Amino acid sequence: MSFESAMRAIIVPEDPVEFAKSFFLEAAKKAIEEHGSFSVALSGGSTPKALYGKLKECKDSLDWSKVKLFFSDERTVPPTDQDSNYHMAITSGFEALPIPKNQIFRMKGESDPAKGAKEYEELIKKEIPEERFDLILLGMGDDGHTASLFPGTKALDETSRLVVENEVPQKNTVRITFTFPLLKKAKNIMFLATGEGKREMISKVFKDINDTYPSGRVRCDHSKVLWVLDKASAADLQTN
Numbered sequence: 001m002s003f004e005s006a007m008r009a010i011i012v013p014e015d016p017v018e019f020a021k022s023f024f025l026e027a028a029k030k031a032i033e034e035h036g037s038f039s040v041a042l043s044g045g046s047t048p049k050a051l052y053g054k055l056k057e058c059k060d061s062l063d064w065s066k067v068k069l070f071f072s073d074e075r076t077v078p079p080t081d082q083d084s085n086y087h088m089a090i091t092s093g094f095e096a097l098p099i100p101k102n103q104i105f106r107m108k109g110e111s112d113p114a115k116g117a118k119e120y121e122e123l124i125k126k127e128i129p130e131e132r133f134d135l136i137l138l139g140m141g142d143d144g145h146t147a148s149l150f151p152g153t154k155a156l157d158e159t160s161r162l163v164v165e166n167e168v169p170q171k172n173t174v175r176i177t178f179t180f181p182l183l184k185k186a187k188n189i190m191f192l193a194t195g196e197g198k199r200e201m202i203s204k205v206f207k208d209i210n211d212t213y214p215s216g217r218v219r220c221d222h223s224k225v226l227w228v229l230d231k232a233s234a235a236d237l238q239t240n
């Protein structure tokens with residue numbers, strides 16, 4: 001078994017977003033059955049956004065009152081800002097779903113990112129046993145970043161904190177992000193990375209065995225990291 005096949009699973013479905021929607025719903029039903037709630041962290045980005053639009057149609061597919069909605073990273077902008085991952089997820093789909101307002105946990109990075117990161121970490125410790133998310137959704141940037149773990153940034157080296165503020169010079173901004181230690185605790189992690197624009201980086205990530213790219217460094221203690229790709233983004237991989 002190769003290094004990557006030991007820790008990752010790749011699937012290239014006809015309709016990746018439809019597959020991701022089914023996986024989300026199955027993971028949710030299983031978690032609710034097993035322990036009465038479903039804790040999920042959403043990612044920003046245009047690819048995950050398509051999934052949120054599909055979940056919007058799933059009002060009757062799940063007991064949404066048992067869902068606890070978190071975010072794996074956030075920009076340091078107000079919740080009404082177009083750049084906010086919270087704003088994108090809520091307006092793309094989640095505002096149409098009956099999740100209790102006090103179970104939607106926004107990362108508050110707009111005023112003091114360091115304080116916002118600390119508060120979010122405390123919130124996760126309070127709301128999620130062993131800080132073990134039932135599902136974390138991630139996207140991958142063309143530079144190989146995921147969440148707001150960008151190449152060459154300080155957060156990549158964090159070994160104990162679960163949520164940190166992260167200076168991102170390449171975006172001339174500060175973000176709040178989950179760290180690798182928090183991602184590692186998750187029961188399930190699903191990457192959704194589709195389109196020709198991801199092809200080159202997907203190939204680099206899956207051929208790399210030196211943890212060069214943040215997306216390639218993501219590990220999950222409890223299952224293989226699931227990569228949901230499409231024919232375009234997976235074009236350079238041998239998927240048998």
Ligand code: 6PG
Pocket residue numbers: 043044045046047048073074075085138139140141142145146147148
């Ligand atoms: C962010 C996202 C980021 C995103 C990737 C993929 O805040 O920017 O959390 O990690 O998931 O950049 O985005 P696309 O799917 O739009 O390429």
